[in-house]
Structure formats: structure tokens, C-alpha cells
Amino acid sequence: MIYKVITKAEFKKFVSSLIRDNQTIGPKQVDTDKDGRPIYHFVEVHSYDEMDLDYTITYYSVKRFFLPFREELSRFEFEEYDWRQKIEYRVHPRVIIGVRPCDINGLAILDRIFIEGAYPSPYYIARCRNTFIAGMDHEPLEDCFCESLDQHAVRDVFNLFRSDIGNKYYLTINSSKAFSFLKNFNISDPSKLDDQKYIERRKHIKKSFKTRVEVSGLPSFLDIEFKSPIWDKWGDKCLNCGTCAMVCATCCCHGVEETIDVGLKCSHKERSLYSCSIVDFAEVAGGHNFRPGRSDRLKYRFYHQYRGFAENADQPICVGCSRCGRACPAGITPEDVINDLGLETGE
Numbered sequence: 001m002i003y004k005v006i007t008k009a010e011f012k013k014f015v016s017s018l019i020r021d022n023q024t025i026g027p028k029q030v031d032t033d034k035d036g037r038p039i040y041h042f043v044e045v046h047s048y049d050e051m052d053l054d055y056t057i058t059y060y061s062v063k064r065f066f067l068p069f070r071e072e073l074s075r076f077e078f079e080e081y082d083w084r085q086k087i088e089y090r091v092h093p094r095v096i097i098g099v100r101p102c103d104i105n106g107l108a109i110l111d112r113i114f115i116e117g118a119y120p121s122p123y124y125i126a127r128c129r130n131t132f133i134a135g136m137d138h139e140p141l142e143d144c145f146c147e148s149l150d151q152h153a154v155r156d157v158f159n160l161f162r163s164d165i166g167n168k169y170y171l172t173i174n175s176s177k178a179f180s181f182l183k184n185f186n187i188s189d190p191s192k193l194d195d196q197k198y199i200e201r202r203k204h205i206k207k208s209f210k211t212r213v214e215v216s217g218l219p220s221f222l223d224i225e226f227k228s229p230i231w232d233k234w235g236d237k238c239l240n241c242g243t244c245a246m247v248c249a250t251c252c253c254h255g256v257e258e259t260i261d262v263g264l265k266c267s268h269k270e271r272s273l274y275s276c277s278i279v280d281f282a283e284v285a286g287g288h289n290f291r292p293g294r295s296d297r298l299k300y301r302f303y304h305q306y307r308g309f310a311e312n313a314d315q316p317i318c319v320g321c322s323r324c325g326r327a328c329p330a331g332i333t334p335e336d337v338i339n340d341l342g343l344e345t346g347e
């Protein structure tokens with residue numbers, strides 16, 4: 001990695017040039033909620049001022065630009081006694097601006113599944129290869145708990161990362177593409193004072209988290225607590241709506257469906273994001289459901305997030321973005337469920 005500094009005015013010029021030359025996605029206020037608070041989404045933007053880089057939360061993470069809720073995998077056309085298959089996974093080069101560490105680390109987890117996993121997805125790989133990620137740090141919100149999972153700082157996956165050190169931005173350059181994009185702009189090596197400010201900024205962010213979730217030793221507590229009444233307590237509240245998985249930065253379970261045209265001339269195969277909280281997720285042919293109860297399904301989601309993946313990949317799949325808790329209509333948050341589990345085990 002290479003470290004540089006840039007003035008805020010020069011950074012604006014740099015981002016404006018990225019926006020001018022590329023399809024660009026950034027955080028933008030799209031509406032207000034019933035209490036008048038702004039609602040932000042990552043959407044396509046056409047100018048720097050259209051974005052709000054001081055956004056509070058986005059309901060959806062940037063996952064949806066890599067794993068859309070629904071996508072066509074292939075299309076078949078039948079002609080006489082033959083058939084043709086059409087598969088497309090081309091993506092135009094694009095830039096995503098303003099991505100926070102938890103979302104960048106969420107993409108790193110998805111990479112482990114869809115790039116390094118047993119069944120790499122060419123659709124996902126095409127999107128990753130054609131996306132330039134410009135991240136940035138931020139003051140933690142009231143309910144952010146990524147620090148508890150060591151996901152508050154970035155390590156990889158991004159191209160460029162911006163930290164606010166007062167009158168300038170401290171840039172972490174993590175790809176030759178980022179370096180080449182910056183070569184026409186006025187950047188300089190950080191001074192000793194800049195380095196010091198950057199370290200102070202990182203320390204300040206680390207100690208500003210107000211929500212902490214105790215996850216050390218969680219996989220073994222989960223083993224012990226498989227039959228805990230906690231699962232019924234929280235499962236009874238769950239509406240099985242699947243919202244938590246849809247907004248999650250890393251949930252990626254999906255279903256694949258093939259639809260055949262009534263004239264039997266063509267068909268298409270689609271993948272749709274699905275959720276283990278939905279009633280029929282574990283239902284198999286013949287109608288047997290492996291997880292028929294609400295508490296079974298809620299428990300399964302927590303086991304997948306904090307135990308199953310952690311055992312195979314040495315880290316939970318959750319990055320602590322808190323989106324599931326914010327969006328849950330029943331008020332179920334990972335913080336409350338895990339803290340309850342800690343009380344149960346006497347931790």
C-alpha cells in the first residue's frame with residue numbers, strides 16, 4: 001500500500017473527474033422518513049454535489065451491486081431438435097464512492113465465498129473485477145459494532161481509502177489503478193504531522209464505538225447453548241419476513257429457479273437472494289421442513305453468522321454493520337441476542 005495526502009478541494013476535483021469518466025455509484029439522500037430524517041441509498045450519481053458523503057446510514061449495503069436481489073444466470077433457446085444456451089456476465093467498469101469499512105470487509109467475506117470458495121461465481125467475479133472501490137472512514141454511529149468484530153479498519157478489497165485528518169485527506173492507495181487515476185492530481189507524501197494525525201484519527205474512531213458485542217468464544221457458547229430457551233424467546237418475536245438477510249452486508253443464500261416459456265421455445269434460469277428466516281427455506285421435496293419452528297430458523301441464522309462460517313474461515317460472517325437490527329420490524333438485534341446468550345452462559 002502507498003500513503004499520500006490530498007487537500008479536500010483537490011479530492012473533490014479528483015472524484016468529480018472519476019464521476020465524469022465512469023459510471024459512478026455513491027451515497028445520496030433519496031427521501032425522508034416519517035420523522036423527517038434523511039433516507040440514503042447508494043445510487044448512480046452524476047456529480048460530486050449529488051452525493052452526501054456525510055450520510056448516516058444506508059438501509060442496503062453495497063452488496064446489491066455485486067449480488068443483485070435477482071439476476072438471470074442463463075437463457076436457453078430451443079429450435080427444432082437443438083438448443084442454445086446464452087450466458088452473460090459482462091459489467092461496464094464502474095466506481096463506487098463513499099464505502100465504509102464494514103461494507104468493504106463484507107465484500108472481502110463475499111470474495112471468500114464467491115471467488116475463493118469451492119464454486120466460484122463468474123457473475124460475481126465479473127462485477128468485482130470491473131468495480132473500483134473508493135472507501136472512507138467515519139465516526140461510528142450509536143449502534144455500529146464492527147469494532148467488536150475487528151471489522152472497523154480495512155485491509156483489502158478496496159482500491160482507495162480516504163481518512164479525514166482535518167484540513168486534508170490521508171489516502172491509502174491499494175491498487176495500481178488508483179495510483180494511475182490519481183497521477184494527474186496534486187497529491188504528496190504525508191509529513192510526520194500527517195502520519196501522526198492519521199494515527200490519532202484511527203485511535204479516536206476505535207474508542208468512539210458506543211455499542212460493543214462480546215463475541216470472543218462465541219462459537220463454543222453457541223455449541224453449549226444449542227437448546228437454550230433464548231432461541232424461543234427471540235424466535236417467538238420473529239415474523240420470518242427475511243428483511244434481516246436482505247439488508248445484511250454478507251447474507252448471500254439464494255434460490256435458483258428455471259422458468260420455461262409456455263410455447264416450450266425458450267427458458268431462463270434466475271438466481272434470487274433468499275433468507276433462512278423464511279418459512280420454506282429448509283423445506284424439501286415431499287414437504288418435510290428441517291427447520292419448521294420460528295426459533296429453529298432464528299437460531300440457524302445466528303449459527304451461520306457466528307459459528308458455522310467462523311469455524312471454516314476463522315471469522316464470523318457478520319461485520320457488525322447493524323443493518324439487520326435497524327431494519328427488523330420485531331426489534332431483534334444481534335447485540336441483544338448475543339448479550340442474552342452471554343448472560344445465560346454467565347459471561
Ligand code: SF4
Nearest residue numbers: 248318319321322324
Ligand atoms: S448480521 Fe446484521 S450486523 Fe451482521 S453484517 Fe449482517 S446486517 Fe450487519
Ligand code: SF4
Nearest residue numbers: 238239241242244328
Ligand atoms: S428482520 Fe426480524 S422479524 Fe424479519 S426475519 Fe429477520 S429477525 Fe425475523
